[in-house]
Amino acid sequence: MDWNQMTQRGSLPMTEVSTTLLVQMGANAVLCCPALPMTKALYVSWVIAPRGQPPCRISYRVDTKEINETNCMGRRITWASTPDQRPDLQIDAVALGHEGLYSCEIATLQGNFLRRHDLHVLVPPAVTLLPGENRTAVCEAIAGKPAAQIFWSPDGNHITKQESHSNGTVTVRSTYHWEQNNVSAVFCFVFHPTGNQTLSIELNQVTGVTSTLRSLLIILYVKLSLLGIILLIVGSAFFQKRNYFRK
Template sequence: MKAGADMKTPGKTLCVFVLLTITKVTRTVGFHRVSATVGNSPVLTCPSTSNLTMVTWKISPKVGGPCTLGYRADQNKTDRTNCSDSMNWKFRPDRDPALKIRQVGLAHEGNYTCEAVATEGNFHRTYHLTVLVPPRLTLYCDDHGNPVCEAAAGKPAAQISWVLESNSTPKEEGHDNGTVTVLSKFTARGTNMTNTTCVVSHPAGNQRESIACRPSKNGFILNVSIILCFLSIITFMAVIYYFKLRSDRLCHKTKPPEASPAHSPQDDTMEVEPYTTYVQKENVIYNSVSDLTVGQNLPQGLSSAT
């Protein structure tokens, strides 16, 4: 058991020595996020060390394929593979292996890794480059006399605010190249301020601009036209109603009374004829009876004349 314990101690010591050696030979110096404004010329540095024997920049841009820049001290030679002229050494790689990007643009966004080999060991440093695009500020008055602030084609999207509080909600429109246009309309009411100030906040720099808007004449004319049209319609309907009411009253006054049914003399004759017939019949019957009575009362041997 004691011999086994003695064997483990040299093994642990060897492992620690190997780990320390590896740490000394290869050192990774973090992951860095950097940003640069479009059009500027940022510089990316390698880990500071002396006695460099070889330096390599490995670049993976957002647009295009990967490229490399290399330097070998033993041959005092540099080489480049698929890198554009905008990416090059800052000065001399034997003195300063930093990388300079001239006139940086959106296409340069991506990862940049420096691998340096020196007598002290190997060193790595990686950058993630983000390009900032300041928006174009435009402030104008719309057709109704309201101030409108536009922050066009910014990256990232700009923040718009007004010196006076406004209840407007900014509208964003994205573009294919990653930029964003933001539009905000000043809609505060009940203010007597003649000048309105728009403030655009952006990582590439803040901007502000003021404007004085007046109610548009076109808008005033349009409103007056709408009111006049509405009044004309009401007046026209009132005139129609007035004449209709007057017409109804005139028709009511001039309406002739209902005529009674015409009385025909023939109707009177028709009404009298039954009575006349009845009287005639009565007279006939009366005469017959009278004749019979007279005949009965006559002396015997006398007969009534027929």
């Protein structure tokens, strides 16, 4: 029996397993084949179909130990170990371009076994919180994937908008306004699968002009107080000296 006859799907049963794999950008990822001992395998084939890119193929024939690659060079995709021991794949420093479908098929005399991975890349957003005017603040979760969620404390009105980018990331911008005059600080809560963040800003940073005027008035008050003390000391010395000469 030749190789093509052994691997014809019409004559062999197919067992399939599908999974969704979430990996943070920059991390290394290992994609597993069906859990079979390599002593039963005849042939291992990886078909890689990144979204928006040409597919590539990596295969290993057990009896001849022959490895073939088609269109996979330069993608940072390698065997996790030697394929005769462990035919899993490893992606070094996962990037957005690695998103897509990864299928490992192992052919045996008893049938073919297929495992598919739907790889999604998570991108942590850059988070900022900036003061605005008239009791407002702006919280941004920049270029995250998927889009982050933003919540505020204390309760107040907020408008949240999203901006999608060509690479699949999303910037979320939330403008918050509170009515109370006695609020000492506001908090921005950013929720994302790569990790949650909490940012805060003090009221005197947000009130802007009011805070500046208050600071100027305090400085002016201190200076006037010092000037009054100096004048009092000089005046007291002057009158003492005048009384001395009268005597």
